[in-house]
Amino acid sequence: MGDKPYFIWTSNIDHHFALAGFNNLLEVEGNWQTGICTAHPKEHPAVDLKATLHEIYEKDQAGNLTEGDLPTCSSCGEPLATNLPGPTFNMDQVQVSAFESFISRYQTKKILVLELGIGPQNQMIKAPSMQLVAGNQQSRYITINKGQLNILAAIADRSIGFSSTILAAFDALITGKGDVATQGPAKSAPQLSPEEKKRQQKVLQSFYPSYTVNKGYQPGELIMYTTIDGKHPSHIHTVQYGRALMYSYGDPVDVHCFTQDGHYHLVKLGLNKENNEVHGFYVEPNTFIAMEDAKGATGFSQIRITLPSSASSELMIPRVEQLKKVFPQQKELIERLTVSD
Ligand SMILES: [Zn+2]
Incomplete structure (x- = not known):
């Protein structure tokens, strides 16, 4: 990322972007490191379970894990669940408002959407990402997804698709070389006369x-x-x-x-x-x-x-x-x- 402003939106729940040090993050389907009160998912605060999960893992390995080790809500004592899509899911509102302010600040500026391994028909991440590019003539779109590219015609003139692994595409992007299958940019529709x-x-x-x-x-x-x-x-x-x-x-x-x-x-x-x-x-x-x-x-x-x-x-x-x-x-x-x- 260098020193460029960036934001990551992902449906991955493994929390790897955060663990790799990226702070500007919207996890639209939550992550399995965050615990949420099963009785009061909206009212009681979410809990970072990183240390607890590690303890549970160690006790489990040692064979002395008990039911008492299961994490509970510090406000009401009810069991915690991982904060993932389901009846108690509560999208991280701090992430949501950070995302909204990033979008409102940069959606009309020169932006690059770099899309990594998203299925061609994905409506949650891919469709809004392409719409973001479509709404801004200065923006560019790079999608990397082996075997299945899908680029809206409206943004084809400022898009490149890599039908390859992410690693091979990054390599090609950085070195300008490499034997990867690419698509675009395609010609845009001809301009109309007055x-x-x-x-x-x-x-x-x-x-x-x-x-x-x-x-x-x-x-x-x-x-x-x-x-x-x-x-x-x-x-x-x-x-x-x-x-x-x-x-x-x-x-x-x-x-x-x-x-x-x-x-x-x-x-x-x-x-x-x-x-x-x-x-x-x-x-x-x-x-x-x-x-x-x-x-x-x-x-x-x-x-x-x-x-x-x-x-x-x-x-x-x-x-x-x-x-x-x-x-x-x-x-x-x-x-x-x-x-x-
Ligand atoms: Zn609670």
Whole structure:
């Protein structure tokens, strides 16, 4: 690490990063050196069991371990458990807040995410790490995982994957030599001309009338506000990622959902529970949706959409005839809310 600021986030529970002297650490699944009160996991303090575990080991080797040697909570006397995912798990809040302040301080700076041996579909470590890179053009991403690389297209132009052991990849990184299989960086998508951008903007407005986008509260998250009124619905479209939709203010909104497996449902976003309105819901990836003001509304509505910042801006619109075939009962609705080009 040299003298660079760093932070390690890991799902390893062996505590080896800490034992190797790394202090800036978030162990998202805890570690087996920390004891937690089984009766009061939230209220009673966590205990460092390093010395106790060593004593237990020595007594066990000598053959004189008794039940009385099992560690108990110093506040209530109940047994301690190792602080690992389960009913008593309590993520180290000191680590969590150190991580949050590191991210908020550096997420827009020049950062390198160095990912060591994380499975290609990992959602707990890998997905948010790639989103962190996707949200920051100055960042770089190196992933090392033998045989299974997975790099988001959105960050491919500033990523390198090593399909090798960590040792061989480090060797190659340091010496610039070595016989290791690498991938990338790949070319990024071509830049749009100003005219093309303008056209894209216009198209986008028929799906997200009068919208703005902000950076979210979580790294890798974008918040989009879109305003809908009687003349400006959000036409039927889908995207490749999941989105959370929230009522923000104004009139209630009807969200028409056409799922991949052929189901149609109507979700009403608003505040009136008696009218079956909900405040927010999650839209699965690849579900076609359209939003319009609820019947009888005369003003406008604002909807808040949370999406990953790595999301490509690619919108997909349905083939109208095909959609009508799958959803014959919604024929009128489909005709009303598809974009005719
Ligand atoms: Zn206790």
